[in-house]
Amino acid sequence: MATRSGGATDQRSPLSRPRVLQTALGYIDAHGLEALSMHKLGAELGVKGMSLYNHVSNKDDLLDGVVEVLWTEVESAVTGAVTTAAGWHDGVRSFARALRAIVRRHPNAAPLIISHRVMPEPALRIIQAQIIAAVADSSPEGPAYDLLRTITSYALGSALAEAHWGLGETGCASAVSDLLRPGIPGDLVGVAEIFCGRGDPDAQFELGLDLMLRGLAAPRDPSARPVRNTVPGPG
Incomplete structure (x- = not known):
């Protein structure tokens, strides 16, 4: 069964800043910059949005990344x-x-x-x-x-x-x-x-x-x- 990038299949991979940033880039490619939010990115990674703050300070830091x-x-x-x-x-x-x-x-x-x-x-x-x-x-x-x-x-x-x-x-x-x-x-x-x-x-x-x-x-x-x-x- 096909799974989306960053979805449930990838939960076994530890969350890291490089993975968060690469997934954010993929999300922007697919949906556009305006559609990106910490909540949506967390869902894409299969985690709560708040978990992302262990790897990026805020959305500006995410976009800098x-x-x-x-x-x-x-x-x-x-x-x-x-x-x-x-x-x-x-x-x-x-x-x-x-x-x-x-x-x-x-x-x-x-x-x-x-x-x-x-x-x-x-x-x-x-x-x-x-x-x-x-x-x-x-x-x-x-x-x-x-x-x-x-x-x-x-x-x-x-x-x-x-x-x-x-x-x-x-x-x-x-x-x-x-x-x-x-x-x-x-x-x-x-x-x-x-x-x-x-x-x-x-x-x-x-x-x-x-x-x-x-x-x-x-x-x-x-x-x-x-x-x-x-x-x-x-x-």
Whole structure:
């Protein structure tokens, strides 16, 4: 007889923080983030909800732990990837692709990486390995950190947008006309057909990686001043 994950069959396994977190991730995958509660998670594990507090402090701690599980999956994906001096850029690409893949694999849980402000050890180990490889390749540490921040935002942001918009293999929608209001000028319909209708998310993602890595390798004008964002003050 089939049993659900974390159900009665698993009661023989001792309850532990890793098991609680992994089951929480599975529940979010299946039912969505909003559906998760300590009571429901306890039922999924075959225990009273209060038993979970022996392993997590509260729901925020539970969700922080789910973020750690997600980053652990990313770390597993990039372990063994080339991060030596000769292949540092390949390691960066592997990291970006792994981040994108985690959003695709866990679209309900992945937004937690952004909404929960926590940097778990797996994330820091990935970054540390990339920085070590960059420095070994004679790349300045500061720009390497800048690149990794940008890559992280780019990979997560683009993948979350794809998940939210439901992008397929090509295009923004099955029919671009579904995205347009009635009466839109014909020339703008043509723009939409090219901009959205012919889009390839995978190719677009790789193009972004290429542009960022080329930008890091390009010589910098020492006289150029950094661009700062300015926000007008009151009055």
